[in-house]
Amino acid sequence: MASDGRPVEQDDSDPVMEDGRVYRNPTEVQMNQIVLPCHANHRQELSVGQLLKWMDSTACLSAERHAGCPCVTASVDDIHFEHTISVGQVLNIKAKVNRAFNSSMEVGIEVSCEDLYKNQYWKVCQAFATFVARSTGQEKIHLKQLAPGTHREQVEYSVAAERRRMRLRHVDLMKDLLSSAAFQTGVSVGVSDAEGQDEDREEEVPAERTRVESVELVLPTHANHQVNTFGGQIMAWMENVATIAASRLCHAHATLRTIDMFHFRGPSQVGDRIILKAIINNTFKNSSMEVGVCAEAYQGEEPLRHINSAFMMFEVLDEEGRPRPLPPIRPEPLHGRRRYKEAIARKKIRLDRKYIISCEQTEVPLSVPWDPSNQVYLSYNNVFALKMLAGRNSWILSSKKNNVGLYTLEENQTLCFRIESQVNVPAARAFLLLSDLSRRNEWDKNYKRSEMILQVDEDDLIYHVLTPSVTQGGKVQDFILLASRRPPCDTGDPYVVALRSVTLPTHPPTDDYNRGEVLCAGFTIYEVSESVSKISYYNQTNPGVLPYIATDIAGLSSSFCSTFLLCGQYLMENRTEPSVLSSSVTTPL
Incomplete structure (x- = not known):
């Protein structure tokens, strides 16, 4: 979709090499799906959970095509959904390996929507996933390097190393921002203001009211060929409980806009029980809210294993498709206050990423203010x-x-x-x-x-x-x-x-x-x-x-x-x- 919201023409033709051969990246995998009612929510739009499953499957097949062995999802970078997909439209997913490191690789994923009757295409989202190759024996995996075949692939190959560096530093950045004196002072003022009861302020909603907990049994249909739960299936379950939590706040269906990085901390297997928990951490003045969601697994009487955590930004739209104002959240004591503050920090980081990285080069001012958080x-x-x-x-x-x-x-x-x-x-x-x-x-x-x-x-x-x-x-x-x-x-x-x-x-x-x-x-x-x-x-x-x-x-x-x-x-x-x-x-x- 164009920057002004108009659909754009799509050129799916593969580049022609100097010797006349049509070039096709050897790691590229494509998936095309017609969105059926069974894939949609009550608004007749493709469920984001289903989309995440298809994205993960396509990316995994691309990673395994390059590695020549089983691969598992390690993480998925931030995803911003630019457009929804309706029943009857066609979903196009392309995935290919951008760069291989020692045992991990970055897979680029592009998702677009096609209206067969109007011959129009829309960009839905772009994502970068990290997959790790798993050895089937005792030998240590060392992935072969890629040889970029086009100019665009050369650029992605070059930049992948810098994206990897940024991922590895994300956790430290969050800790540094939370511990900074300027941030602590600003948040303390914000929390005290939120707690003040005045006539002009909408009544706060206790965060506890939005809490959701659900359990899923991992069946063979949820597992991959390695008998591990599909990463996309875990993400889909997490999106489901997060949507319920977000919708409880305003008693209306919430629309998912952005997902912060998924990071898989460990595998789960057939027979595991997956405990999924979600709660609204904070609401913001721009009519958005952050929902925190985690997935834990167990079998029998063993202790819970932390599988994944993610943070999702939702909006609630009115009849004309505009974001509705949201009531403020009253955080729970202790952990609720911590999550409330961390949500503010993540919003700051999210805005920095969008403002500095996601913008076109012509939209970025020449001099951006530098501070430790960005x-x-x-x-x-x-x-x-x-x-x-x-x-x-x-x-x-x-x-x-x-x-x-x-x-x-x-x-x-x-x-x-x-x-x-x-x-x-x-x-x-x-x-x-x-x-x-x-x-x-x-x-x-x-x-x-x-x-x-x-x-x-x-x-x-x-x-x-x-x-x-x-x-x-x-x-x-x-x-x-x-x-x-x-x-x-x-x-x-x-x-x-x-x-x-x-x-x-x-x-x-x-x-x-x-x-x-x-x-x-x-x-x-x-x-x-x-x-x-x-x-x-x-x-x-x-x-x-x-x-x-x-x-x-x-x-x-x-x-x-x-x-x-x-x-x-x-x-x-x-x-x-x-x-x-x-x-x-x-x-x-």
């Missing part, structure tokens, strides 16, 4: 944007001098440039030197000074950069740049140094400088041999950056060549000298 997503977006830019296949060679090439790319009314050359310096050493922006003024005349003002973590740093004025007599420009450094994940991957503007409350714009902004810039460094590396510098220009390179792109000068030659000379002179990042770091915010 730094994981800003860092992800920083690396993702550079990899997307580097992965474009329509670069045009504008000029070349002394083996330094200047390439340009015009796309969506945006001009991008790439400067590229090879140097006789090992890639790891070049990466270490180029990622230290405090030394960039030693070779780049456009950097007067670069001071590291905050070390976010081992791989992400924030710099205050000064550059000369573009016009004679004008103000010096300054930038607040987030530098995200990434070594290769696997053989053949590049080293990456991604740059983008952020804002810091400790360094607001001043009258002394003209504050500039960088949307996407940075280096990729490929290892050509043990002693040679290919270095590419990228920049997605904006009006503040374009004057620095405009004469080069127009062919009126070749300063790009002299600058990159100075870069190569700097790398050669320091190829064995230790490079120490600036130690002048402010206290983390």
Whole structure:
């Protein structure tokens, strides 16, 4: 569906290779289903639980096609449902492995809806699932690597490593946000306000009133070929009890909009009893509510095993399809208050993900405010944007001098440039030197000074950069740049140094400088041999950056060549000298 809600045409044709063969990803699996009344809810729309089962089955088949052995669902990233599917419409699911790691792999899932009579298509949702290969013997599983066959697959392959990094840091991010003083102060005020009884406030609904508990017996029909319960079946049962809890609040059917990450903590098997519990954790002013749901398993008198937990965002729609206001929730003591606060934290994280990651690049402001709670997503977006830019296949060679090439790319009314050359310096050493922006003024005349003002973590740093004025007599420009450094994940991957503007409350714009902004810039460094590396510098220009390179792109000068030659000379002179990042770091915010 288009961004304005209109249906769009769908092109399902497979790309044609240079030799005339039609390319088809060897791991791709497709499922097509007509939505029947038995798949629908009382609104004659496809049940989300049924959709999750079909998505999980399709993704599992794709994972097993690549692994050549049984696979189990480890997690499913956030899912945002953009469109509902009605009875009689056709559901199309495509799944293919984006990247394999040691024993796990990321599977990309795309879901669309087709109206056969109107010849229209809608995007329903996109998801990324992680599957783990299970050995049938004693040998340790080590998955073979993928060979991307198209430009889009190459981009997904490259970005999958960054998504994996973000998943692994999600739990720590949640803990850090909950423990921050600013968050605790804000939540304490919110809870006290919620507890205040005044005439203008709608009566609160006790959270206990929305509690749901249900039990399911795992039968052979619920299990896969490994006799384990289908991950999709567990997710479907969880969606069912969550919908009941959400609907109890307003005595109306609730519509599921977003699911936070599913994380499977352990398997369940045929004969298990699955206990499913759901309760509303919080309601928000934008007419949405968060429902927490967990699944536990047991057999006989054994203790409960935690299988899965998830958090789902629901809305209740009026007759015209608009979200209805929701009454406030009064949390239970102790665990209820904890869940109430955690729901606020998850909402903050969810908004950061949607605002920073899910938006089109043109919808994201140049400088996003940085704070500890969104730094994981800003860092992800920083690396993702550079990899997307580097992965474009329509670069045009504008000029070349002394083996330094200047390439340009015009796309969506945006001009991008790439400067590229090879140097006789090992890639790891070049990466270490180029990622230290405090030394960039030693070779780049456009950097007067670069001071590291905050070390976010081992791989992400924030710099205050000064550059000369573009016009004679004008103000010096300054930038607040987030530098995200990434070594290769696997053989053949590049080293990456991604740059983008952020804002810091400790360094607001001043009258002394003209504050500039960088949307996407940075280096990729490929290892050509043990002693040679290919270095590419990228920049997605904006009006503040374009004057620095405009004469080069127009062919009126070749300063790009002299600058990159100075870069190569700097790398050669320091190829064995230790490079120490600036130690002048402010206290983390």
